[in-house]
Amino acid sequence: MAQAEATLPSVRYVSQRRRLWRTFTQNRAALVGLAMVAIIVFVAVAAPLLAPHDPLEQSVVNRLTPPSEGYPLGRDDYGRDILSRIIYGARAALLVGIISVAFGGLLGTAMGTVAGFRGGRVETTIMRVVDVMLAFPDLITGLLVAAVLGGGMTNLILAIGLTIAPRFARVAHGPTLSLKNKDFVEAARALGARDGRLLLVHIVPNVAGELLVLASLWTASAIRLEASLSFIGLGVQPPTPSWGQMIRDGTIHLTDVPLFSLAPGIALLLTVLAFNLLGDGLRDALDPKAQA
Amino acid sequence: MAVYALKRILLAVPTLLAVLTLIFIIVRVVPGDPATAALGDYASKEAVEALRQRMGLDKPLYVQYVDFLSGLLRGDLGRSLISSQPVIDQIRFALPHTIELAVAAILIGLVLGIPVGIITAVRRNTMVDYVGRVLSLAGLSFPAFYLGILLLYFFSVRWRLFPTLGAGNFSDPLANLHHLALPAISLGLIETAYIGRMTRSVMINVLGDDYVRTARAKGLSNRVVLLRHAFRAALIPIVSLVGIFAISLIGSSVLTEIVFSRPGLGRLMVGAIRQRDYTTVQSIMVIYACFIVFINLITDLVYGLVDPRVRYE
Numbered sequence: 001m002a003q004a005e006a007t008l009p010s011v012r013y014v015s016q017r018r019r020l021w022r023t024f025t026q027n028r029a030a031l032v033g034l035a036m037v038a039i040i041v042f043v044a045v046a047a048p049l050l051a052p053h054d055p056l057e058q059s060v061v062n063r064l065t066p067p068s069e070g071y072p073l074g075r076d077d078y079g080r081d082i083l084s085r086i087i088y089g090a091r092a093a094l095l096v097g098i099i100s101v102a103f104g105g106l107l108g109t110a111m112g113t114v115a116g117f118r119g120g121r122v123e124t125t126i127m128r129v130v131d132v133m134l135a136f137p138d139l140i141t142g143l144l145v146a147a148v149l150g151g152g153m154t155n156l157i158l159a160i161g162l163t164i165a166p167r168f169a170r171v172a173h174g175p176t177l178s179l180k181n182k183d184f185v186e187a188a189r190a191l192g193a194r195d196g197r198l199l200l201v202h203i204v205p206n207v208a209g210e211l212l213v214l215a216s217l218w219t220a221s222a223i224r225l226e227a228s229l230s231f232i233g234l235g236v237q238p239p240t241p242s243w244g245q246m247i248r249d250g251t252i253h254l255t256d257v258p259l260f261s262l263a264p265g266i267a268l269l270l271t272v273l274a275f276n277l278l279g280d281g282l283r284d285a286l287d288p289k290a291q292a
Numbered sequence: 293m294a295v296y297a298l299k300r301i302l303l304a305v306p307t308l309l310a311v312l313t314l315i316f317i318i319v320r321v322v323p324g325d326p327a328t329a330a331l332g333d334y335a336s337k338e339a340v341e342a343l344r345q346r347m348g349l350d351k352p353l354y355v356q357y358v359d360f361l362s363g364l365l366r367g368d369l370g371r372s373l374i375s376s377q378p379v380i381d382q383i384r385f386a387l388p389h390t391i392e393l394a395v396a397a398i399l400i401g402l403v404l405g406i407p408v409g410i411i412t413a414v415r416r417n418t419m420v421d422y423v424g425r426v427l428s429l430a431g432l433s434f435p436a437f438y439l440g441i442l443l444l445y446f447f448s449v450r451w452r453l454f455p456t457l458g459a460g461n462f463s464d465p466l467a468n469l470h471h472l473a474l475p476a477i478s479l480g481l482i483e484t485a486y487i488g489r490m491t492r493s494v495m496i497n498v499l500g501d502d503y504v505r506t507a508r509a510k511g512l513s514n515r516v517v518l519l520r521h522a523f524r525a526a527l528i529p530i531v532s533l534v535g536i537f538a539i540s541l542i543g544s545s546v547l548t549e550i551v552f553s554r555p556g557l558g559r560l561m562v563g564a565i566r567q568r569d570y571t572t573v574q575s576i577m578v579i580y581a582c583f584i585v586f587i588n589l590i591t592d593l594v595y596g597l598v599d600p601r602v603r604y605e
Binding site: 029137144231233276 | 319429
């Protein structure tokens with residue numbers, strides 16, 4: 001070791017993780033995305049400290065009032081503080097976005113890797129279902145599943161998760177096919193590893209990078225889906241504040257209190273943008289070839 | 293080409309069948325009974341039973357499945373659970389409005405997106421490129437309905453340039469176009485972001501290829517190199533991705549139709565979901581499925597036309 005350092009003084013071992021971190025931090029857009037995500041998470045967690053008012057507190061006499069002292073964005077059709085509702089809305093957005101991606105991601109990864117690993121009829125069946133589900137745009141699948149399951153936060157998470165799962169399955173499936181015949185997998189098998197261990201310890205970690213990028217980009221889409229379904233009325237149910245629902249309730253009052261609808265939209269836009277930036281940055285860090 | 297086309301068309305049949313089967317299953321796994329769902333919890337047993345019979349829900353599942361498929365072959369989509377009218381009539385009214393919107397949005401996306409993609413690729417890492425990339429990422433992050441509301445607010449509510457509601461009549465093209473403008477622009481701008489971003493990355497790949505360097509070395513003008521050599525090669529991936537965007541457009545058009553209160557398939561579907569009218573929901577899903585299989589088919593055929601290698605695979 002000492003000899004190697006003597007002959008090659010400039011070469012230092014850089015762990016892969018550190019190299020990834022370095023590529024990631026050199027990407028300004030990705031850092032902006034990461035910072036934005038951190039701020040949004042902070043807002044969601046610290047909502048009770050940040051919000052000037054109770055998001056559910058109604059005041060009939062102060063319905064639909066324009067911005068005023070103490071109510072910088074005005075009050076909605078129940079006299080509730082719009083700013084406080086936007087701050088609390090971050091909770092619904094992140095909760096649904098993150099949990100549905102975790103659920104859909106795990107389910108999809110399991111489907112894709114098991115299909116690729118097992119082959120045969122299991123693979124044909126799983127991947128056929130995946131292909132059919134992928135044919136539909138995410139909103140249509142989400143709409144249909146949400147219609148079947150009914151509204152509410154839990155069903156919404158299920159609906160979005162089920163919409164997302166096939167997309168993870170497709171991405172996890174391909175690499176599994178080539179990985180399962182690699183020597184290190186054969187070696188582990190020869191040492192007596194069972195299928196479950198081969199999948200979890202040897203295959204999934206090798207697909208994890210791509211899945212992480214997918215998870216970040218799909219969190220952006222899941223948040224957008226949550227807002228879209230809530231906008232339609234199939235998502236988060238009132239009175240829980242949700243941006244999509246606020247945007248919908250506000251559209252009727254565009255003429256008198258435009259911020260009712262426009263302000264939550266900006267929060268939504270920034271949140272989706274943050275996760276997209278983060279996902280793009282991760283992809284560039286993990287795959288130098290894709291750097292464009 | 294004829295053989296390839298025929299093969300591809302025949303391949304679409306099993307795909308369509310698989311999709312239809314999945315729709316059939318999903319609509320059947322509704323928790324509880326669709327008839328009860330449509331009539332509400334307080335409906336009498338007799339009324340629910342009568343509706344079950346009318347819907348054919350009392351028959352065994354495989355009979356329902358065969359009825360469903362044979363009905364489709366005859367162009368019979370069943371009757372709405374709410375209005376008892378044939379669903380096909382409602383769809384016949386809504387469909388042209390949705391197609392009009394989708395076509396207009398794709399055209400806007402192509403006309404704006406492809407030049408943006410080419411310019412940002414050629415001027416890579418300049419100010420133009422950065423601005424283009426930031427705008428396109430913002431476009432990707434814009435929920436279609438929110439962009440629609442912004443346009444609605446500024447152009448209709450504040451400046452009163454466009455109508456806020458509804459769609460024009462097809463017999464009056466000018467009024468029709470006036471109603472179409474804002475919804476089409478709101479969807480089209482988002483398409484522009486997708487198409488621009490993708491054209492850029494495809495063009496960057498192509499511009500690094502050997503034959504582009506050869507073309508330049510021959511002394512061809514920049515314009516000829518870009519349009520005749522690079523862009524033509526870039527068209528192949530672009531064609532297949534435009535097909536995918538066209539399909540995703542079906543999804544975002546649902547929201548745009550709601551924002552602008554336009555008649556269309558999406559609004560029909562959301563209305564049917566709210567009223568728990570499952571025959572209508574199922575029928576609209578069938579139309580969507582046919583749409584998607586058809587767009588995929590067209591994409592593959594155009595692919596075969598643009599890239600002769602595909603035909604011999």
